[in-house]
Amino acid sequence: MIFPRSRRGGNAERSIRQRIGIGLLTGVLGLSGCASLPRIPANVVLRDAHNNGYTLAFDNRSETLATGGSEGRVRLWRLPDGKELSGWKAHTDSLQGLVFLDHDRELLSAAYDGTLARWTREGALLKRLNTPAPVTSMAADEAANLVVTGHSDGHVRLWRLADLSLARDLHPHRGAVRAVAYHAATDQLASSGTDGRVFYWRGSEEPRPLPAPPTDAQDLAFAPDGTFLMGSGWFNLFRWRLDNGGLQVLPTAHHGIVKSISFSRDGRTLASIGRQTDSAVYLLDAATGAVLKRFQPHELCGSFVRLSPDGRYLASTSDDASVYIWDLQNPLQERTFFTK
Structure with a gap:
């Protein structure tokens, strides 16, 4: 979950950094920072998206990328060149989820x-539906006729996609829901909270x-085969075995919160992006957390990363207002910099 912008124009999450202290934060940024030098450059950089x-x-065809931001706009970009196809004001507050529907002819936000x-x-x-509380996360599956939403009131709500009618209302968390995940083939659901x-x-x-x-x-993200659930937090990945609930903590090269993760089709690798003191974008080994590839980081703290369904593209976005797109079939030459 990314918290919405405050009335002063900043993210509510900035209060966390304020509590850390400007001096401490500056010191940390001097070592690793919310920005660092690029490695594999993005093929397309969409500034001020x-x-x-x-x-x-x-x-679903890996031909279009949809993006959403804190100002409530949705924008669609053509792949691989990043040409804007359309854009509109969709909401009065920050976007927390997007999914394509109806053979990519429609979009749910x-x-x-x-x-x-x-x-x-x-x-x-x-169609528009007013839910009982701010939405903080969303997962959806058209074949299952299901939308799963996490909310600021700690509820997880399940909706019938066809008419957006409420199917089930659960209240597992005492604070806001951070993430929800759904695995359609096995009807598995998961949620995490503050x-x-x-x-x-x-299911039921x-x-x-x-x-x-x-x-x-x-x-949170289910492995493609549904055998385990992966989560991300400060510095680490979390891997739960779903046959016995066992938890394994996997260290990563991130220097702060691992904010967003996305599985490859075969489940062997995981794209990740950092936040707080780290804006790095990595491709990680899903079994060990080891870095397989390092990509160009954002200039400010990262928020979201996704791999395309066909595995060709990687996209990320962050507080720097930009969207990065990598064509993994046609990567640019890796750049390495050395500083004193």
Whole structure:
């Protein structure tokens, strides 16, 4: 979950950095920073795409990238060149989720203004739903006719995608929900919250807690085969075995929060992006957390990363208002810099 912008124009999450102290933060940034020198450059850099970039989604054919930001706009970009196809004001607050529907002809968005909205690719509104509380995370599957939303009130709500009617309302968390995940083939669901807890359930079961990770799970993702659940937090990845609930903590090269993760199709690798004192974008070994590839980092703290369905593209966005797109089939030459 990325918290919405405050009335003063900054992220509410900045209060965390303020509590750390400007002096300490400056020292940390001098060592690793929210910005560092690029390695594999992005093929396309979309500057000022949003006030702050918050979420991304590839269409099912890996031909279009949708992005959403703190100002409530949705924008669509053509791949691989990044030409803008359309854009519109979708919500009054920050976007927290996007997914393509109806053979990529439509788009579903979720936002901190508490609404879900269904759109044509050109931005024509088809349906809008006001939910009971700000949406902090969303997962959806068209084949299962399901939308899963996490909310600031600690609820996880399940909606029928066809008409956006409420199917189930759960209240597993004592604080805001940070992330929700859904695995369609096995009907598995998971959620994490600011209370530090992670819950797991199938279908109509009641959520049950998994072993608590050492820090809040900022993001969650099921392995493509559904055998384990991956989470991310400060410095580490969290890997839960779903046959016995066992938790394994995997260290990474990130110097702060691992804010967002995305599985490759085969489940062997994981894209990640850092936040707080780290804006690095990596491709990690999903079994060990080891870095396989290092990509150009953002200039400010990272927020979201996704691999395309066909595995060709990697995209990321951050507080620097930009969107980076890598064509993994046609990567640019890696650049290495040395500083004194």
